[in-house]
Amino acid sequence: MSNEKQAAYWNEIAGPKWIKIGDAMEARLANITQLLLDTAAAKPGETILDVGCGTGTTARPLSEAVSPAGHVTAVDISTPMLEVARTRGGPINYLQADAQTHNFSPTKFDLLASRFGVMFFEDPVAAFTNLHAHLASSGRLCCITWAPLAQNPHWQIPFNIVRAHLGEPEPRHPHAPGPLAFADAAYVNYILAKSGFSRITVTPTAISIIGESLEAEARMATLFGPPGALLEEKQPSPETREKILTEITTALSPFQTGTSLSLPATVNLVTAYH
Ligand SMILES: C[S@@+](CC[C@H](N)C(=O)[O-])C[C@H]1O[C@@H](n2cnc3c(N)ncnc32)[C@H](O)[C@@H]1O
Numbered sequence: 001m002s003n004e005k006q007a008a009y010w011n012e013i014a015g016p017k018w019i020k021i022g023d024a025m026e027a028r029l030a031n032i033t034q035l036l037l038d039t040a041a042a043k044p045g046e047t048i049l050d051v052g053c054g055t056g057t058t059a060r061p062l063s064e065a066v067s068p069a070g071h072v073t074a075v076d077i078s079t080p081m082l083e084v085a086r087t088r089g090g091p092i093n094y095l096q097a098d099a100q101t102h103n104f105s106p107t108k109f110d111l112l113a114s115r116f117g118v119m120f121f122e123d124p125v126a127a128f129t130n131l132h133a134h135l136a137s138s139g140r141l142c143c144i145t146w147a148p149l150a151q152n153p154h155w156q157i158p159f160n161i162v163r164a165h166l167g168e169p170e171p172r173h174p175h176a177p178g179p180l181a182f183a184d185a186a187y188v189n190y191i192l193a194k195s196g197f198s199r200i201t202v203t204p205t206a207i208s209i210i211g212e213s214l215e216a217e218a219r220m221a222t223l224f225g226p227p228g229a230l231l232e233e234k235q236p237s238p239e240t241r242e243k244i245l246t247e248i249t250t251a252l253s254p255f256q257t258g259t260s261l262s263l264p265a266t267v268n269l270v271t272a273y274h
Pocket of ligand 1: 003006010051052053054055056057058075076077078081097098099100114115116117118120121
């Protein structure tokens with residue numbers, strides 16, 4: 001089976017963690033959802049594949065945009081993420097499968113859409129070649145991935161604090177499956193071109209993450225992304241963890257606006273055609 005490691009990770013570790021956070025994750029990434037929806041510009045009657053759909057945050061508005069004649073298939077490898085997605089309703093075909101290898105025939109999609117669901121493939125060329133094969137000849141792709149860590153202070157600041165306490169992470173290939181695998185625009189271009197896509201654009205786009213509160217966002221940084229991954233790798237004592245959390249809270253406090261928090265981030269907005 002392909003993507004075994006990521007399947008285990010999203011079923012056993014990241015999926016349950018993501019679900020525990022509940023609506024807070026959806027709320028903080030709302031600007032990024034809107035960027036995807038605005039750029040994808042789904043139209044009534046279209047057929048869409050939402051890749052790595054998670055709990056269905058983007059599948060639902062996409063489904064509304066194409067209704068009543070259109071249809072959304074939303075694919076994910078994670079049972080817990082899909083279980084939540086299904087409780088949230090909508091006439092969406094939620095499908096548990098590996099998007100790298102699944103045969104979606106006979107459907108040909110008008111739009112392949114994804115918010116942060118395409119950076120986890122073991123073999124990205126195989127995955128995008130498979131997706132390209134299920135795209136209509138007039139179809140398009142619209143995905144959002146994270147830009148490099150240095151352009152994402154919401155992660156970089158907490159990561160620096162975790163690293164100061166616990167040391168460097170184990171060396172890993174910059175394109176290894178993970179949130180930053182598609183940070184390099186030239187690499188994304190290469191993958192998509194090799195997979196058969198044309199008229200590829202990768203546009204780094206500055207955007208704000210809106211945290212519910214300083215405390216919530218500091219805790220979020222200890223669970224997800226590069227700082228969360230480093231904490232998971234090093235497994236510090238509860239005391240050290242608490243110290244790190246306090247320092248992250250202080251470091252993020254300049255970004256407070258009223259009771260919420262506006263954190264600068266950069267995503268790669270990726271578009272392409274068949
Ligand atoms: C960072 S989450 C994003 C979820 C959702 N798109 C969102 O923005 O809320 C990445 C998702 O990709 C899914 N995923 C990872 N590898 C996959 C694969 N090979 N096929 C399908 N889904 C995959 C994970 O299970 C997870 O739900």
